[in-house]
């Protein structure tokens with residue numbers, strides 16, 4: 001190859017071996033592709049007449065070419081024929097180089113796969129009693145499948161496999177004993193399909209395997225002892241007369257003996273059984289080690305291989321306490337103290353430490369330098385006992401430390417409540433509520449009451465409360481007053497604040513509505529005296545202005561504030577909107593009612609356009625009382641309006657029914673709109 005007749009690069013191709021070599025004056029021996037090698041030489045070269053400064057010019061003018069003879073040589077060698085034209089030899093060579101690279105890559109992939117398969121073939125078979133153990137310990141439930149047959153009940157038992165007939169047996173769903181084998185069983189119907197039970201299980205086994213290629217000892221000792229960690233998912237289908245197991249394996253780690261970290265292989269197929277799974281060392285399915293039961297019967301042999309015979313993990317396995325076994329193994333060297341916790345029976349605490357996937361390391365739970373349990377847990381003897389009694393977790397431990405630090409006793413009842421609901425004093429929301437309310441006992445009581453009142457989980461109550469408190473601050477409420485920081489119903493208090501804040505934004509839409517329906521607001525003011533009503537528990541409130549309706553709608557998230565239809569009806573006096581509220585918080589939006597003149601209630605709607613049966617049941621007597629009160633106050637004009645409204649309603653519902661108009665979204669989606677509306681109707685009589 002020449003540049004102004006000067007050889008700048010020698011190129012040696014070895015076709016059978018799919019490889020080549022270059023020798024350049026500046027680059028020496030190398031394995032660059034032809035194009036790169038030429039460019040390299042050119043960039044280093046000081047060839048006559050070409051400027052260093054202008055790269056483009058330099059490239060174009062200096063592009064070297066093969067002479068005819070070289071081209072011919074190349075063609076003959078690589079393709080064994082004469083070139084019909086000269087000039088694209090460089091391109092042809094780069095094609096050949098690409099093919100060489102592809103072939104090499106393919107070979108490498110195959111070799112790599114084979115190496116993994118070779119390792120996987122050395123993983124031992126499942127232990128003989130593995131399935132028995134699963135059936136007995138992990139899926140211990142047995143079932144009696146029953147079917148009615150000519151006045152008698154036929155049954156078949158999954159424990160003993162025997163069948164029989166009885167005139168009376170426990171009903172489907174109940175627990176009983178098998179009439180044949182006497183074992184405790186649950187009754188299931190033979191005509192129904194049941195979901196399979198599933199469990200995550202880890203199996204540890206020892207093996208001998210070839211060493212890694214990069215292992216410096218590979219030459220001397222080609223094989224070494226390892227232990228294998230296998231993540232499985234097991235499905236159990238109790239069929240008539242037996243239990244069928246399906247075992248899927250998804251992750252395998254191969255760890256050299258005495259170590260805690262090894263190569264991990266991931267199964268390609270979701271339904272890959274141990275024999276038929278295909279493992280690779282990448283993880284495109286993003287598989288994770290799971291909280292699992294650990295097979296206990298071979299641990300006496302396996303744990304010494306991992307240096308974990310004193311870790312206590314065998315106790316967890318025997319007690320069937322699910323843990324993230326992989327986390328345990330990997331982190332064991334830095335948390336050998338976990339043994340104390342396991343041996344003290346603090347399983348929930350162990351689970352909190354080991355199963356935590358968000359990096360809550362043991363060191364932040366336990367003083368690792370502690371010489372005994374008390375020192376490790378930073379509690380006194382009484383505290384340790386209380387922790388054990390409750391089988392307390394991380395949250396319990398933290399509350400006990402708060403108790404020790406502040407010297408203010410937390411009652412056993414509160415502690416239990418906080419434990420069960422996993423409320424930790426160090427979580428942001430809890431810390432804020434604790435600061436506001438003052439004592440853990442009072443906080444626990446308050447949360448308990450709010451959970452009963454709202455039906456929410458503790459975490460939802462906490463976040464609702466925090467939301468509420470932030471809004472109180474924006475509204476400049478006095479947040480250190482008990483009535484503010486401990487509202488009787490945190491949900492109502494929250495919505496009240498929300499309504500107050502929304503009022504500020506309601507002005508624009510209200511102006512629009514006023515322009516379109518100028519009589520709507522005066523009409524509402526006219527009916528206020530007749531329809532406003534209340535007792536100790538509930539209030540019916542007629543909105544004073546358009547803003548009230550808009551705020552109500554946007555707070556509860558139903559549609560009344562956004563559509564024109566209700567304002568149009570108010571304008572025409574066919575129906576009105578009124579608010580049903582709790583007397584304890586008259587400012588908090590709760591239910592919105594659409595009523596006809598005369599008191600017939602067309603619709604009752606609360607948050608998200610729904611209604612709650614328990615609410616309805618509770619306030620229906622009040623609504624009846626209110627309807628009676630309205631009827632008493634009606635004059636002749638009111639009665640005429642009521643009749644017109646009823647007719648309009650009947651016609652509208654009739655049309656909806658004729659069109660089979662469905663509800664398009666929300667909880668009631670798919671139901672016929674007319675059905676829902678009629679079910680909600682509550683006529684005044």
Ligand SMILES: [Zn+2]
Nearest residue numbers: 157160178181
């Ligand atoms: Zn039986």
